[in-house]
Amino acid sequence: MTSLSLSFNDVKLNQIQQNDNQIWLKAADLANALGYARVDSLNKVFERNADEFDYTMTQVIDITDNANLTFSNLVSKTRIFSLRGAHLITFFARTPVAKQFRKWALDILEKEIKPKAKTIIDDRIPLAEAVGLLVSKSSLNTVEVYKMLHQRFDVEHVEDIPLESLPYAVEYVHNLTAVVSQSHQLQRQDQKQIQQLVEAVINQNFKMMHVWNALRFLNMQDYLKYSSLIVRANELALDVSKRYNMRGSNSQPLISKDFRIVNMSNGEIMDTNPNWFNAPA
Secondary structure, three states: OOOOOEEEOOEEEOEEOOOOOOOEEEHHHHHHHOOOOOHHHHHHHHHHOHHHOOOOOEEEEEEEEOOOOOOOOEEEEEEEEEHHHHHHHOOOOOOOOHHHHHHHHHHHHHHHHOOOOOOOHHHHHHHHHHHHHHHHOOOOOHHHHHHHHHHHHOOOOHHHOOHHHHHHHHHHHHHHHHHHHHHHHHHHHHHHHHHHHHHHHHHHHHHOHHHHHHHHHHOHHHHHHHHHHHHHHHHHHHHHHHHOOOEOOOOOEOEOOOOOEEEOOOOOEEEOOHHHHOOOO
């Protein structure tokens, strides 16, 4: 159904939503637009000529009156007219504006039934460029982006997006790109902090090695307990470094393949022992 905001001679006509892609108006609004003081006057015009109307022109439906402060959600029977029905009733109305309203309704009807022109490829170049940029900066593919556009603008094909709506489609895709870029930036920041944490764990365990060895002479049970925890922490650090492909400032893997060198992001290089990572020597 159209989202057109309707008004006639400064009289606002609120559309009633039905499932038939027609514009429907309440009899009260139609009566007001035609210059009747009361909706009863319009209803009498209709009743005298009811045989001229069919179900596609007028219906009586239940409408909830949310504005009623005395009875919440009050439901009332209300007559509504489609634009075709509103156009027809003007032939029986005798108000000064009936003829003018008839022309107005006919103009709206013509706009409703007029086939919407499809856009051509040249019209959609900015949109295609925006889609390409989004695809290059995200895990989405072209088909997925166009599906999002179809849903956003309620069309089956991209060429059905009205020409006047294409700038909004381009803006929509650019906004998605901005969100994706921001997300990637946050991911990079997160990865940097995760690498700093991994390096801190390895560095701390390395520098605590002498304390760790001294503990062996004081309490073997505690030594075995804490050594197990330290090796497990290093194993996890190794797994995380591989998962995120962490590298030192020299572009080498954070932990070398033979587990004997740690290349820190600050340029520091540490000699290690494979046993630290529970790896074969």
